[in-house]
Amino acid sequence: MTFSGEVYLDNSATTPVFPQVMSTMHKIMQDEYGNPSSLHRRGSGAARIIEAARRTIAELLCVSNEEIIFTSGGTESNNLAIMGIARRNKRRGNHLVTTLIEHSSVLEPFQQLEEEGFSVSYLLPDKDGLIEPSSVAEAVCDQTILISIMHVNNEIGTVQPISEIAKAIKARNPNVIFHIDGVQSFAKFPLHPHDSRIDALSISAHKFHGPRGMGTLYLRRGILVDPLLRGGGHEKGIRAGTENTPGIAGMALAARLSFQDQQQKMKQLNSLKEKLIAAITRDHPWARVNGAQGEGGAPHILNVSFPGLKGELIMHTLEEYNVYVSTGSACHSHKNDPSHVLQALKLDEQSMEGAIRISLSEQNTMEQIDHALAALNKVISSLS
Ligand SMILES: Cc1ncc(COP(=O)(O)O)c(C=O)c1O
Known part of the structure; x- marks a missing residue:
């Protein structure tokens, strides 16, 4: 050899x-060290960087800026979507649906919710890991409030027919909230939550040459969630904590480069x-x-x-x-x-x-x- x-x-x-991501992050750490919540110029500079990054991610997903929440990665986005949506919407029903082949950052929140009194249906895929849209629709009942299914499986690469699944679910019960773990598919497959009737979508920067410890949760306007982290009201009160300015900018740049x-x-x-x-x-x-x-x-x-x-x-x-x-x-x-x-x-x-x-x-x-x-x-x- x-x-x-x-x-x-x-x-x-x-x-x-990506090297460009590293140098951008380095520069921001050096020059834009202000707290984005500070009211002086140092703060507003950092806040502007965060809002530009929000616009970038929103544009790539063809959604609005207000629908983008920055998190610490795919695990947090999945936890926030699943536990946040289920807990906040429990008055509407106590039934949830997912599959047996999800990432542990999806399965464990569902197990936690079972302990809190929710009932969860776990769907079995076929021998190739595919989930039939009709089997998802059949699992839906009047009590179903949330369904979470991954787009691309991280172990075997099977791609779920997300748009068909969404159509089947919404035909059965239009009020069901549909969450996608898009961690392995973002920047590889076209993902348009509005067109595909996806209500929530998790993304992780380190899967597309961005920094580790950075993620995004797309949340369709009007979807209510209970925050996991409470504090200073950052990210519209959905995710408290001083924003990671270099990480957010690095994620947005990595996304833009990956889409080219x-x-x-x-x-x-x-x-x-x-x-x-x-x-x-x-x-x-x-x-x-x-x-x-x-x-x-x-x-x-x-x-x-x-x-x-x-x-x-x-x-x-x-x-x-x-x-x-x-x-x-x-x-x-x-x-x-x-x-x-x-x-x-x-x-x-x-x-x-x-x-x-x-x-x-x-x-x-x-x-x-x-x-x-x-x-x-x-x-x-x-x-x-
Ligand atoms: C499908 C899937 N979801 C979620 C995650 C968790 O993402 P993160 O490592 O950003 O917490 C991973 C990571 O391997 C993944 O492959």
């Missing part, structure tokens, strides 16, 4: 920050993924690709099982070749339990144990993929 660089293929866990040439980038990701699938299934015909493919699969996430091997061992051995992948979700990779997503697909024990996730970003090249595939071949033959 002549290639000597690093091949980072764990972009669904987090992405490297979006279709071209998606094409590039698709060809990298196709190359990976073709080579892996040719060289290891016993390997199994998990999750929906083609239209139903995201171009940046590939989950493959090597039954009989241990995913964790494959991951660590690839590290010796400077290739970084993961075993399913990074958030769960310190737990020994099999992935709840792969369990919901009803994979056999060996396929779950032997699964690795390869996740791509616009910064990956064909040369890197060739290097990763050559390394994977060596690793698999050494472990078999």
Whole structure:
């Protein structure tokens, strides 16, 4: 192997920050250190930066500025949307709906709400991780107040038909509030909450080359939430706490850069993924690709099982070749339990144990993929 660089293929866990984002954040930390709530010039300068960032995110989503709430990331946005909406709207009903393949930052708030007396329906996907719009509509009853479904699954890349699901739900009960965890899809797939009848949407900056610890919650005008953090009335009283000016500006810049040439980038990701699938299934015909493919699969996430091997061992051995992948979700990779997503697909024990996730970003090249595939071949033959 002549290639000597690093091949980072764990972009669904987090992405490297764009250099322009780093320098903008550095400059803001240096020059715009005022508290945005301060009434003097230092404060108003910082406040202007935050409002410009709000306009950027709002424009990219085609929504109004007032519908954008800044948070500390995808986890907080999901917690705020789910617990905030359910608690605030509980007089209207006590039934909630989600799926068995959500991220833990969605599942755990639902478990908390069950302890508070809500009833939750957890929908099972098909063998590829797809949720049928009709099955969501069937779960809706007069008592249903909130439904939360992810757009792109972080472990297997399956893309849910969000607009069709929204249509089916609203036809059944137009008052149901529909929340989307868009953490793995923002800046990759077109997401227009107004057109798709999405009422709330979570975004996380570090999944699109922005800073870690920054997120956004889109909340359609008129949707009421109970805040999780109370204090100084920031973010219209929905999310108290002095704003992270450099983080907010960094997130907006990363979003703007990610939206540039979006279709071209998606094409590039698709060809990298196709190359990976073709080579892996040719060289290891016993390997199994998990999750929906083609239209139903995201171009940046590939989950493959090597039954009989241990995913964790494959991951660590690839590290010796400077290739970084993961075993399913990074958030769960310190737990020994099999992935709840792969369990919901009803994979056999060996396929779950032997699964690795390869996740791509616009910064990956064909040369890197060739290097990763050559390394994977060596690793698999050494472990078999
Ligand atoms: C689908 C999904 N939702 C939510 C999150 C949590 O986002 P954050 O890391 O910004 O808290 C993640 C992170 O991996 C994710 O993949």
